[in-house]
Amino acid sequence: MTPYIRMDDCDRGFDPEGRLADLEATDLKRALAPVDRVAERGYFAAPSGSDLPVLEADEALVFASNNYLGLTDDQRVQDAARQAAATVGTGAGASRLVTGDTMVHRDLERLLAETKGTDRALAFSSGYAANVGTIAALSPDVVFSDELNHASIVDGCRLSGADIVVYDHCDAASLQSKLEARADRPGADAESWLIVTDSVFSMDGTVAPLEAICTAAEAFGAWVMVDEAHATGLYADGGGVIQAKGLENRIQIQLGTLSKALASQGGYVAGDDALIEWLVNDARSFVFSTGLAPPAAAAASEALHLARHSGARERLWENVAHLCEGLESMGFEVLGDSQILPILVGDRRDALELAEAIRARDVVAPAIRPPTVPDGTSRIRVVPMATHDEDDIVTCLEAFQAAGREVGLL
Incomplete structure (x- = not known):
């Protein structure tokens, strides 16, 4: 059997480890975090690489999905x-x-x-x-x-x-x-x-x-x-x-x-x-x-x-209006004019801290940072679904308010 040839034994190969280190040094490295279901709420696992993921105990509200009408589990x-x-x-x-x-x-x-x-x-x-x-x-x-x-x-x-x-x-x-x-x-x-x-x-x-x-x-x-x-x-x-x-x-x-x-x-x-x-x-x-x-x-x-x-489209737009009005009333700068509500933060580390503080309150809304968006325009991408009820919207708003104060953005 031919022995496995390591990456670093190839003179004209590539250096993925070095590239990953560069990403990590600039806060640009991403990781997979599996969830148990695609819906308005779910249980998430910490990034696990190639290991079998272990779901965390606390259920989180999801305000980060493109499942806009909430029909994946209909x-x-x-x-x-x-x-x-x-x-x-x-x-x-x-x-x-x-x-x-x-x-x-x-x-x-x-x-x-x-x-x-x-x-x-x-x-x-x-x-x-x-x-x-x-x-x-x-x-x-x-x-x-x-x-x-x-x-x-x-x-x-x-x-x-x-x-x-x-x-x-x-x-x-x-x-x-x-x-x-x-x-x-x-x-x-x-x-x-x-x-x-x-x-x-x-x-x-x-x-x-x-x-x-x-x-x-x-x-x-x-x-x-x-x-x-x-x-x-x-x-x-x-x-x-x-x-x-x-x-x-x-x-x-x-x-x-x-x-x-x-x-x-x-x-x-x-x-x-x-x-x-x-x-x-x-x-x-x-x-x-x-x-x-x-x-x-x-x-x-x-x-x-x-x-x-069905009434799914109408419910989505009602949730969009409620969420947008609430975020703006707190003092967040909400971009766009669709169902996607990006909150402009600016600095990528501030955006990451805000996302982590929101996640600590069992709400998932990720930080979007370079190279996905230009330098200086990092943001939190907030997206409601038609299947979020009024209590879900209120919980999301409360999480943003508390997290914004915690990290000094409000």
């Missing part, structure tokens, strides 16, 4: 997943272009297209795969990208080989000036242009000015692609910001995930028939990936149905 969603597993199977078994395409996938895509107001939709194995695969398959000459777009958008732009032009965050005037400057370059008339933005930005809670972006795009004949990852299921009729603004006919590509408000796993692209047919044939992350697991597709379908036809 009985109806779980029953849909169980039934799909029993009747179709636990996995797709192959790429959907081989044998992995099922009626469960088609039902989800039909419902997504109906909700998003498009001809068709296509489910991917993840939101990341949807973004990377779509941008690369379009192969644009130029991509105009919001400076705070998600990493999957950034990576898709890089893989596409396009010239990448970054415009200021949520700034349609900045986008307009970038479009004008590019249009003045020789040969610009022959270029294909794609404008890409998130609709709701996950770390800032800001909402893109989609109407102004569409107006700028139309003036130059560019396509618009919007990632509704943090908006799908939360706005008009279970749609996203696009549906709330009535922009379905002005935006060529709508994306999103199934893993946030829709309580499942995977991603989707919605658009006209020709676009979806092209992605089926040329999006490498679709063509060369096993199809979305049927239980995940069925769970997302049921969650989307509940987002459209």
Whole structure:
């Protein structure tokens, strides 16, 4: 048997231990902390590396999840997943272009297209795969990208080989000036242009000015692609910001995930028939990936149905308003204008101390620090769920007030 070759015996290898030490020295090292369930409250384990985690004894309220509608432990969603597993199977078994395409996938895509107001939709194995695969398959000459777009958008732009032009965050005037400057370059008339933005930005809670972006795009004949990852299921009729603004006919590509408000796993692209047919044939992350697991597709379908036809959306926005008003009344600076409520702290060590003090009071709301956000803008990301009751919101507010005073931020 060939002996194991240690990392430090390789002259041209890598130094993960040194890299980890650098992260630790700058308070940037992260660790996994398992939880027993994905819901509005749960039992957490301390980081354990490769060892079996041991759950702590005290239950904590979770104000850090993207499970916005609290549907991950909804009985109806779980029953849909169980039934799909029993009747179709636990996995797709192959790429959907081989044998992995099922009626469960088609039902989800039909419902997504109906909700998003498009001809068709296509489910991917993840939101990341949807973004990377779509941008690369379009192969644009130029991509105009919001400076705070998600990493999957950034990576898709890089893989596409396009010239990448970054415009200021949520700034349609900045986008307009970038479009004008590019249009003045020789040969610009022959270029294909794609404008890409998130609709709701996950770390800032800001909402893109989609109407102004569409107006700028139309003036130059560019396509618009919007990632509704943090908006799908939360706005008009279970749609996203696009549906709330009535922009379905002005935006060529709508994306999103199934893993946030829709309580499942995977991603989707919605658009006209020709676009979806092209992605089926040329999006490498679709063509060369096993199809979305049927239980995940069925769970997302049921969650989307509940987002459209239950009171979950209304309960979420009531909790958002209550929590935001309470935090601001204490003196915290709350950013954004969505369900995501980042509390600006500034210094990363202050943010870490505040998060630890909140956690000591059995409330989970993590510190977000560089490189996820720029230096000097560390924050606590607070996100309520539809399934938090009024007592939960009050408990969260009390924890923030006591923790803020303890660490000297109030």
